[in-house]
Structure formats: structure tokens, C-alpha cells
Amino acid sequence: MYTKSWLVIRDDNKRTFEVVTQHVSENAFSNKVIAMQRQGMRVTSVLLPVTNSHASKDHIKFVGYAKEDGLYERLLKQHMELIQQNLGEFE
DSSP: OOSOEEEEEEETTTTEEEEEOTTSOHHHHHHHHHHHHHTTOOEEEEEEEOOSTTSSGGGOOOTTOEEOTTHHHHHHHHHHHHHHHHHHHHO
16 A cells, blocks of 8 residues: 555646645645536546656656646635635625
């Protein structure tokens, strides 16, 4: 059994991905991604075990996706904006 995993988020609209640091809890990460998906965002989370072939986050690649630094922060900001827009509709 693997004790550590790489947390990867993919933006399926822009075809980009980012390997998020291991300091984020897997549960919190998964919950954030699910919340984004419920708001209609096309994002995917991937948990990759840290193995010899994925010992460094620089070795992680997805076919058809480009690496984007700061993607997770951008998606969190976009998610907050969607939540604020939806709250404005209820007022």
C-alpha cells in the first residue's frame, strides 16, 4: 500500500493540469473538486501514488494536457466567484 499520493487537478476546458503539493489533505482536496464539479466546472481530480516512475512531480504528464502553474488557485478563485454569483441570485 502506498502511503503518499500526488494530488493532481485537471481543467478539462483548457486542457491543463497541475500537481498540487502533498501538504493538502486528500479529503479536503477531493471535497473542493467535487464542490467545483457541482457548480458546473469541468475539473477532474487524480490521485497518483508516489512510486519510482512518479517520484518527482516533474515526471507526471497527461496526454493532451499542458502543465499550468497556479491552476488550483485559479480554479479556487473561479469557484468562489461562482458561489458569490449564485448567492446574489437569492437576494
